[in-house]
Amino acid sequence: MLKTLSLAALLSLGTATLAWADEPRHGGTFNFTAPYGSAFATLDTHSSPNIQEQFLTFAIHRSLYSWDSHANTPVLELADSVDVSEDGTTYTYHLKKNAKFHNGTPLTVDDFIFTYERLATASNALPGASYINIIKGVQEFGSGAATEIEGLKKIDDHTLEITLDAAGNPGFNLMEPTTAIYPADVPLEQQAINPVGLGAFVFKEHVPGSQIVVERFDDYYEEGRPYLDRVNIIVMAEGSARDVAFRNQEIDVSILGPVQYSAYQADPALKDNILEVAETFTRNIGFSQTQVEAFKDKRVRQAINYAINSDLIIERLVKGKAVRATSWLPFGSPAFDTEAEPYPYDPEKAKELLKEAGYENGFEFEVTATSNESWGVPIVEAILPMLAEVGVTVRPRPIESAALGSTISAGNFQAYMWSNLTGPDPLTVMRCYWSQTPQSACNYTAYSNPEYDKIYEAARAERDPEKQLELLKEANNFIQEEAPVWFFNYNKAVMAHQPWVHGLVPNATELALQPYDDIWIDDTAPASRQ
Amino acid sequence: MLRFALRRILQIIPTVIVVALLIFVIFSVVPGSFAASLFSDGRTNADPQLVARLTAELGLDKPLHERFFTYLWDLVRFDLGTSFRTRLPVIQMINERMWASLELAAAAMVFAIVIGVPLGFMAALRPGSILDTVTMIGAVSGLSLPQFWLGLLMMMLFALHLNWLPSFGYGGGSFRNLILPAMALGVTPLALLARTTRAGVLDVMNSDFIRTAHAKGMSESAVVRRHVARNALVLIVTTVGLQFGSLIGQAVVIEKLFAWPGIGSLLVDSVAIRDIPVVQGTILVIVLWFLVINTLVDLLYAAIDPRIKQD
Numbered sequence: 001m002l003k004t005l006s007l008a009a010l011l012s013l014g015t016a017t018l019a020w021a022d023e024p025r026h027g028g029t030f031n032f033t034a035p036y037g038s039a040f041a042t043l044d045t046h047s048s049p050n051i052q053e054q055f056l057t058f059a060i061h062r063s064l065y066s067w068d069s070h071a072n073t074p075v076l077e078l079a080d081s082v083d084v085s086e087d088g089t090t091y092t093y094h095l096k097k098n099a100k101f102h103n104g105t106p107l108t109v110d111d112f113i114f115t116y117e118r119l120a121t122a123s124n125a126l127p128g129a130s131y132i133n134i135i136k137g138v139q140e141f142g143s144g145a146a147t148e149i150e151g152l153k154k155i156d157d158h159t160l161e162i163t164l165d166a167a168g169n170p171g172f173n174l175m176e177p178t179t180a181i182y183p184a185d186v187p188l189e190q191q192a193i194n195p196v197g198l199g200a201f202v203f204k205e206h207v208p209g210s211q212i213v214v215e216r217f218d219d220y221y222e223e224g225r226p227y228l229d230r231v232n233i234i235v236m237a238e239g240s241a242r243d244v245a246f247r248n249q250e251i252d253v254s255i256l257g258p259v260q261y262s263a264y265q266a267d268p269a270l271k272d273n274i275l276e277v278a279e280t281f282t283r284n285i286g287f288s289q290t291q292v293e294a295f296k297d298k299r300v301r302q303a304i305n306y307a308i309n310s311d312l313i314i315e316r317l318v319k320g321k322a323v324r325a326t327s328w329l330p331f332g333s334p335a336f337d338t339e340a341e342p343y344p345y346d347p348e349k350a351k352e353l354l355k356e357a358g359y360e361n362g363f364e365f366e367v368t369a370t371s372n373e374s375w376g377v378p379i380v381e382a383i384l385p386m387l388a389e390v391g392v393t394v395r396p397r398p399i400e401s402a403a404l405g406s407t408i409s410a411g412n413f414q415a416y417m418w419s420n421l422t423g424p425d426p427l428t429v430m431r432c433y434w435s436q437t438p439q440s441a442c443n444y445t446a447y448s449n450p451e452y453d454k455i456y457e458a459a460r461a462e463r464d465p466e467k468q469l470e471l472l473k474e475a476n477n478f479i480q481e482e483a484p485v486w487f488f489n490y491n492k493a494v495m496a497h498q499p500w501v502h503g504l505v506p507n508a509t510e511l512a513l514q515p516y517d518d519i520w521i522d523d524t525a526p527a528s529r530q
Numbered sequence: 531m532l533r534f535a536l537r538r539i540l541q542i543i544p545t546v547i548v549v550a551l552l553i554f555v556i557f558s559v560v561p562g563s564f565a566a567s568l569f570s571d572g573r574t575n576a577d578p579q580l581v582a583r584l585t586a587e588l589g590l591d592k593p594l595h596e597r598f599f600t601y602l603w604d605l606v607r608f609d610l611g612t613s614f615r616t617r618l619p620v621i622q623m624i625n626e627r628m629w630a631s632l633e634l635a636a637a638a639m640v641f642a643i644v645i646g647v648p649l650g651f652m653a654a655l656r657p658g659s660i661l662d663t664v665t666m667i668g669a670v671s672g673l674s675l676p677q678f679w680l681g682l683l684m685m686m687l688f689a690l691h692l693n694w695l696p697s698f699g700y701g702g703g704s705f706r707n708l709i710l711p712a713m714a715l716g717v718t719p720l721a722l723l724a725r726t727t728r729a730g731v732l733d734v735m736n737s738d739f740i741r742t743a744h745a746k747g748m749s750e751s752a753v754v755r756r757h758v759a760r761n762a763l764v765l766i767v768t769t770v771g772l773q774f775g776s777l778i779g780q781a782v783v784i785e786k787l788f789a790w791p792g793i794g795s796l797l798v799d800s801v802a803i804r805d806i807p808v809v810q811g812t813i814l815v816i817v818l819w820f821l822v823i824n825t826l827v828d829l830l831y832a833a834i835d836p837r838i839k840q841d
Contacts, residue, residue: 038786038795041803042616125565125584192616208626209791210700235795236698238787244685245697402802403561440581 024502024520029230029529031251035512038237039209044192046119046178049127051510054177055233059214059516060102061180061197064093064112065171069505069515072332072424074171078107078181078198079160088167088463089136095158099221101183102202109154114184117141120149128178134170136163167463172425200226200517210235220517227503227520249526252501255512256494258319258374264496276494277506278323278331280423283375284485285367285383286445291414292365295445299357301483305343307350307390313382314489318374322489327480328422328429330490332508335426335472340480342487350390362391368408369417370401375488380417383486409440416444419491424509426472430456433479447484500525534832538825542818549817550605553810554598564588564614564804588614601810610814611807613800620811624793628815630700631792634785635777637708638716639770646720647766650727655754657732665724672721677780681714681787698789711788715781719773723766730765734758764831771827775820 034040036052045057066077076082079093099107116135119128122142132138137150151163164170173179182188186196195203200222201214212233216226236242239257246254247270256264256274264270287295287304294300314322326342329335354360370376380396387394399407408416420442422429431437434456435448455478459471480487493511497504503519521529565584585591589600604611610620650669653662688710689697701707734740735758743753782794789795793812800808 037802038789038799039791041799041805044616047615047617122583123587125587192618207700207702207791208623209630209785209795210789234699234789235791236789237795238789240682241685241698241787241789244682244690248690248693248697250689250697399561402804407561 024227025522026227026520027229027530028227028521028525029232030228030501030516030519030521031232031234031529032514032516033234033236033242033245033251033254035236035239035242035255037235039235040206040212042192043195043203043206043212044188045180045195046126046128046182046191049178051512054510054513056195056203056212056214057177057180058199058513059201059212059231059233060195060199060203061177061182062099062199063175063177063180065175067175067424067507067509069507069509072334072508074169074175074424076171077175089164091162091164091170092155093160093162095160096221097158099198100219101186101198102196102217103183103186104219105183105185107181107198108157109160110157110184111181112160113149113152113154115179115182116149116152118182118188119179126178128176131173131176131179134164134166134168134173136165166460168427169425169465172428201231204230214516222517226517228516231516246496246498249498252521252529253495253497253504253514256321256496258317258321260496261321261494262319264494270496273497273499273501274494275497275504275506275511276492277508277511279491279493279511280330280333280421280508281419281491282325282328282330282422283322283379283417283419283488283491284325284328285380285415285417285488286408286413286485287365287415288411288413288445289448289484290411290446292363294357294359294363294365295415297357297359298482299353300359300363301485302343303350303353303357303359303390304387304392304486305483306346306353307392308383308386308486309345310342310488311345313379317378317382318489321492321494322374323492325487325489327476327487328433328485329426329472329476330422330508333423333426333429333476335430335469335476337473337477340477343483347386347389354390354392360391362393364393364395365414366395366397367415367417368397368399368404368413370399370404372401372419374491375417375419379488408444411439411444411446418444422490426476427459427468430459430472430475430479433475433484445484447482449482452478452482498525500529535829538828542821542825545821546814546818547602550602550810550814551598553813554601557804557806557809558594558597564806565590605814610811613808614805615803615808620807623796623808624811624815627791627793627796630790631778631781631785631794633703633708634711634715634781634790634792635774637712638777638781639719639774641712641716642720642723642773643770646723647727650724651731651759651762653724654728654731654735662728665728669721669724672717673725675717677714677718678783678787680717681711681784684710684714685788698787700789700791711784711790714788715777715784718780719770719777722773723769726769727762727766730762731758734761737761760834763834767827767831767834771823771830775823775827778819779816 034052034055036050040053040056042048042053043056045053045061062077064078065074068075078099079095081094083092095107101107116132118124119126119132120138120142129142135149135151137146140146141149153161155161162170181198182191183196200217200220202217204215205213213230215230216228220226234251236245239260242254243260245251264274287301289295310324314320314324323331324342326340367380369380377396377398380394384394404418407413408418432442433447433452435453437443439446452475455471455475459468459475462468462471495511500522501519502522504514507513565581589597613620613623616623649665653665656662685697688695695710696707699707740753740757743757778793781792782798784790785792785794786798797809797812800812
């Protein structure tokens with residue numbers, strides 16, 4: 001049975017304020033900024049899960065699927081169509097016949113097998129392994145028990161059959177940049193020095209710690225793309241320096257922090273060229289149910305949600321650069337319940353719940369948090385007086401950002417503040433509250449509830465996408481009621497762009513990741529970009 | 531002189547060993563691991579098997595002492611190890627960045643010497659004058675201003691308002707791109723040099739032998755050239771050496787601000803992701819640079835003032 005994959009998912013609230021000109025224009029240079037580090041750690045993008053390296057991946061490489069920021073769903077990228085078996089476990093892809101690597105070699109099924117085997121090889125320890133393990137036989141291949149991945153079958157050069165361990169949409173996993181397809185005929189060592197891919201741009205130059213330059217690939221499979229001749233992906237970790245460079249028109253886009261967001265909104269010359277989107281990140285304080293006795297009681301967790309004036313903190317501290325969180329799944333998730341209301345600020349209700357739970361005299365806990373201005377110690381300090389009002393004493397426990405993940409995964413906290421990825425796939429995201437998910441994976445609060453398990457397992461087993469979404473919505477509402485965390489906000493990512501830049505999209509998975517092949521610049525750009 | 535030089539060079543070895551030990555211990559006990567930072571950054575679910583596999587592959591599951599001896603043995607063979615992230619030799623990664631840092635440090639030092647030393651000299655020759663007062667106020671300000679803030683001000687003035695220079699980047703080694711970061715980095719040593727030079731020159735000017743030279747009828751310019759300058763040079767050379775040695779370390783902030791592709795930004799990123807071999811290698815190179823420059827300075831002022839090597 002032929003099924004064309006489409007998830008009717010309306011995810012994000014992209015509020016692009018782009019001034020679109022009529023006809024895209026070819027040519028020119030785009031000065032893009034990579035704001036998440038002082039360098040690119042590697043050019044072999046398989047070995048890094050970080051956004052900083054994905055700027056390069058988006059220019060040079062392609063995965064089997066890609067993310068459609070307008071439809072908010074994964075879509076086929078390297079295949080023209082796919083046949084899905086009745087049981088939803090076997091996908092037969094008809095690959096694009098005009099797709100070529102930058103070295104001129106046409107894309108074939110062998111390249112997929114080569115890439116996925118590299119990712120699955122245990123000794124390589126590549127982050128993409130966790131995405132392709134939905135394919136049958138990946139575990140066996142990884143552990144050396146099999147010489148090939150059972151779920152990968154070459155029908156012919158351009159027909160690939162993938163069998164999954166369980167039914168589901170593989171698009172969410174196989175669109176990940178860490179699963180980008182590498183050419184089988186290029187030595188892997190070369191990918192770390194002079195990467196070769198299928199993307200719209202060819203690698204030209206890397207100045208470590210400074211920039212990567214890519215240039216238009218003439219044999220790109222999308223007709224008429226890319227528009228740009230060249231993209232300079234410039235490393236600029238420092239927000240204030242980026243601000244000066246942007247105002248000086250040396251760079252074409254800049255990711256804004258809360259303070260800059262306010263300043264740009266107030267500046268008549270800048271306010272019309274701001275792109276913002278609620279990203280799929282939920283900022284929260286997770287309550288350890290193994291370290292703090294009080295957190296085992298739902299009423300205590302709910303009380304904390306009632307006791308904090310989240311709107312005030314978002315307005316004053318986060319400068320409006322966030323969307324109030326209602327529940328775990330973000331605002332734009334297909335399983336988000338638009339009818340649901342966030343916990344209101346109600347200290348009296350909080351006191352009442354604490355009294356019912358036997359904590360009318362309060363209790364103490366510490367929150368492990370980094371110095372992040374939007375989801376770190378400054379926010380914890382803001383909630384201190386609010387929780388003190390209901391008798392709860394909070395102590396911030398500052399930690400370096402590099403240590404936060406491992407500390408939380410190890411369960412070494414009473415409560416933590418973090419910004420967790422909560423999209424785009426709601427099934428994967430809601431798995432984090434399933435009791436079978438280890439704390440070291442993503443069930444950080446060690447939440448366990450048989451009732452929730454029942455709903456989640458039903459959603460997992462459901463084949464009908466609509467019914468599955470309904471079950472996931474139910475699961476999300478259940479978690480809102482259970483309040484294993486304080487639901488703070490969903491990140492509102494903001495990107496300022498020069499008026500001559502067109503084609504930027506409100507990418508809810510990460511706004512900084514933009515489709516370079518759709519971007520073009522008009523003739524009002526400075527001479528250096530023409 | 532040869533024995534003095536040899537003694538100073540040999541002193542580098544125990545210092546390097548102690549520093550290596552300190553770096554190793556510190557980064558072995560700080561929380562956070564590379565495997566965890568790679569797989570558990572909140573974006574992806576940390577697969578415990580994957581973390582354990584990577585930890586074992588990188589040898590991080592071995593006892594601390596075993597890892598330390600392996601590290602020392604590698605150091606003896608001038609092997610700084612392999613980066614966890616890039617799987618490239620650390621020495622290669624440092625080599626790619628070192629030259630940009632040296633270029634920046636050298637330019638900052640030249641800027642500081644060319645302006646700081648003459649200013650200090652002139653201020654000392656006319657103590658209490660307007661020039662002296664302005665120089666000293668400027669020097670105190672230069673020492674007090676945070677480099678980061680000063681860099682931002684320079685960016686706004688020279689790039690944004692005057693549009694004379696690019697605000698960031700390496701520019702393929704262009705001199706125009708070097709000017710702003712070098713000035714921002716050079717302000718502190720400039721201020722220090724101006725103060726030190728002034729103090730050194732004033733000290734010499736009040737010496738008995740200068741009075742004797744004047745009494746013998748020597749012209750002012752001859753006294754300054756032959757006696758004052760030479761005697762004040764020891765202090766100036768010491769300051770230049772110490773500052774030049776520490777500039778590579780100080781450049782971390784400036785490199786990040788100006789997106790300068792030096793060793794400082796490599797260090798910052800490597801600390802963040804716990805790429806320990808790169809952190810250890812980079813710090814060691816910075817320390818080694820400081821020690822080498824200091825040794826050279828010791829040798830230089832032993833040449834300027836022979837009394838020093840006798841001490």
